[in-house]
Amino acid sequence: MAVELRDVHQRFGRKRVLRGIDLSVEPGSSVVLTGANGAGKTTLLRVVATLLKPTSGTGSICGLPLGEGDRIREHVGYVSSRGTLYDDLTAAENLRFTARLMGARSSDQRIDGLLEEAGLARARDQRVRTYSTGMRRRLSLAALRLRPLDLVLMDEPYSGLDTEGMSMVDRMVGEFLHAGTTVILATHQAGEATRLATAGYLIEHGRLVPAGATD
Amino acid sequence: MALGSRVAAIVWKDLLIEVRTKASFHSMLFFAALVLFVFSFAIGPDTPLLKRIAAGLLWVAIIFTGILSLSRTYQAEEAGGGLEGLRMAPGDPRGIYLGKLAGNILLLLAMETILFPASAVLFQLEIARNALPLAGIAILGTIGFSVVGTFYAALTLNLRAREILLPLLLIPALVPPLLGAVNSTQLVLDGNPLGEAAVWVRLMVAYDVTFFVVCTWIFPVAVEE
Numbered sequence: 001m002a003v004e005l006r007d008v009h010q011r012f013g014r015k016r017v018l019r020g021i022d023l024s025v026e027p028g029s030s031v032v033l034t035g036a037n038g039a040g041k042t043t044l045l046r047v048v049a050t051l052l053k054p055t056s057g058t059g060s061i062c063g064l065p066l067g068e069g070d071r072i073r074e075h076v077g078y079v080s081s082r083g084t085l086y087d088d089l090t091a092a093e094n095l096r097f098t099a100r101l102m103g104a105r106s107s108d109q110r111i112d113g114l115l116e117e118a119g120l121a122r123a124r125d126q127r128v129r130t131y132s133t134g135m136r137r138r139l140s141l142a143a144l145r146l147r148p149l150d151l152v153l154m155d156e157p158y159s160g161l162d163t164e165g166m167s168m169v170d171r172m173v174g175e176f177l178h179a180g181t182t183v184i185l186a187t188h189q190a191g192e193a194t195r196l197a198t199a200g201y202l203i204e205h206g207r208l209v210p211a212g213a214t215d
Numbered sequence: 216m217a218l219g220s221r222v223a224a225i226v227w228k229d230l231l232i233e234v235r236t237k238a239s240f241h242s243m244l245f246f247a248a249l250v251l252f253v254f255s256f257a258i259g260p261d262t263p264l265l266k267r268i269a270a271g272l273l274w275v276a277i278i279f280t281g282i283l284s285l286s287r288t289y290q291a292e293e294a295g296g297g298l299e300g301l302r303m304a305p306g307d308p309r310g311i312y313l314g315k316l317a318g319n320i321l322l323l324l325a326m327e328t329i330l331f332p333a334s335a336v337l338f339q340l341e342i343a344r345n346a347l348p349l350a351g352i353a354i355l356g357t358i359g360f361s362v363v364g365t366f367y368a369a370l371t372l373n374l375r376a377r378e379i380l381l382p383l384l385l386i387p388a389l390v391p392p393l394l395g396a397v398n399s400t401q402l403v404l405d406g407n408p409l410g411e412a413a414v415w416v417r418l419m420v421a422y423d424v425t426f427f428v429v430c431t432w433i434f435p436v437a438v439e440e
Contacts, residue, residue: 084300100224
């Protein structure tokens with residue numbers, strides 16, 4: 001299994017955010033998580049990304065126990081709803097830094113190729129501070145393509161994107177699936193990804209409700 | 216992936232942002248100059264007294280300025296969602312600490328290259344003759360401060376009252392290296408050979424090594440959520 005969670009609970013102080021999550025995701029499949037704000041979508045993605053240690057429960061990601069975050073992150077890419085960009089670096093510098101951090105190839109040719117695909121080639125040397133929300137989102141998503149991944153987690157990938165940007169996300173999801181990468185995305189605007197999804201779940205008050213296979 | 220290349224990537228990124236914005240360096244420099252001026256005005260034109268306490272004033276200015284810089288250590292990360300981006304990197308999270316630590320040391324040392332000559336002018340100190348031993352003391356003191364400071368800055372990153380908590384936690388922990396730095400600097404400024412300050416230098420070395428090992432070891436726990 002790409003993701004296997006059993007009875008995962010997450011508390012923040014007295015607030016119970018996840019309540020007994022059981023989730024199994026097959027390798028190469030695509031899962032869409034929907035739910036109201038504060039339902040627990042981001043928390044669940046952060047648990048899977050090993051950024052958050054669950055209060056209780058067990059599981060494995062890409063065949064490795066949840067506790068082995070250092071090794072799990074070699075296989076997992078995560079783009080948060082805010083993205084992780086540095087305002088005072090250019091788009092190319094942001095990608096180059098992420099590549100070096102992740103141990104990926106960071107040649108000018110590779111960086112330029114990714115910026116071209118994201119429609120940001122002309123803004124290559126502009127500081128990210130000057131970017132619109134949509135451009136920032138595109139750049140964050142482009143960073144996912146820097147290295148081969150077994151599991152991709154996207155939190156609100158359509159947020160702030162125009163139609164062209166949304167098509168880019170859909171295209172990326174399709175390409176990841178074609179390459180055998182598992183994709184889990186949390187979104188309000190399911191778009192094309194819903195059609196590509198092999199399973200959908202609704203998160204309500206920290207509980208996972210299967211929305212039925214959509215394939 | 217090699218820990219060294221991740222550390223280098225973080226240092227490159229932090230220094231590039233600093234060179235481009237000069238956000239920390241300028242504010243650090245002005246603040247340090249202000250502290251030195253306030254002390255010298257408060258004490259008055261009593262040159263022998265100023266010379267006697269110059270080392271203490273200098274290191275107080277360095278520590279206060281360093282705390283100002285530490286609170287900005289993780290600021291660039293915060294804008295993009297905290298340490299998440301750095302923590303998503305595969306491998307040992309200690310690379311984050313080592314990268315931030317190296318950046319803090321370099322920034323503080325750069326500031327000290329201006330602060331030491333400035334205090335020599337202000338307090339009429341003879342530092343040119345003792346440049347080498349003073350540089351050694353500055354490096355040891357700066358490492359000690361940054362090792363503990365970078366760790367506590369990460370520890371208090373997600374706390375609401377971190378601006379208060381950081382100095383509250385940090386200053387008591389800095390008593391040994393501060394004692395070592397002030398006493399050894401004063402001995403050297405008074406014209407004594409560095410050998411007379413050996414006990415203070417040894418204290419700083421022991422502190423730097425011990426806390427470097429401890430802070431590096433437990434850093435993953437400090438940033439774990």
